[in-house]
Amino acid sequence: MSYASSGQKKEEKVWIPKGKPSPFHDGPRNDQLFAMVMALTVEVAILRDRLDTHERVSEEKGGFSGKDIEEYNTDNESLGYRSELRKRIYHKVFRVLREEAALMESNSKEEYDDFMESYEKD
Template sequence: MTEESIDWIARAGRRAKGRRPDTLHDYNAERTLSILLAVAAEVSVLKERLDTVERLLDTKGTISRADIEAYQPAGEAAYERAVATKEYVARIMRGMQQEMEAMQAAPERPMAEISAELRDS
């Protein structure tokens, strides 16, 4: 199978095996999260591709599509790209990270207090 013979639209529309995740217990929230994560992944790919174009232009002055497809970052370029990706993901997940930190900083409540609150609500 060659790159040209792959039907990317059909492949993208394939269903995963098993049930869809239900971690948020809300279909619309799950769907929105799925879409946002897919867009974030696409932006990440675009950022790496742009980095490739910029690095090739810096070193060669001109590039071809073949140059872009064949580029493999190494050494400092690979390190810089990994740091940039890590920072990008951290920015996307910042809200969740802040919530986790707030939960960890909150004092633990006694189980009896939590139980009484649940019973009375």
């Protein structure tokens, strides 16, 4: 950074940034951030809908208490299921970063497309 000189004291001068702007402020990083936030927003909305359904069914059928939730012990099947759900969420949220990394590492657009097609099958 430097400051504009107009006869003012150094403390009173306006600082003018020099050099390249931070990549976070403009360009593809904003697109990536936006895509990640949107993916998270979709996941949170789905989660909230499911939670609402859970609460309504519980209320209608005389469900359970908060204490029941706190004392619930998760079995191995549930842990595995939750682990897969987390992986799916992470996969969706960080997809844009994986795509960029794959494109940067590939030698051609065709190689990138082949990689992304095989990745989507996993």
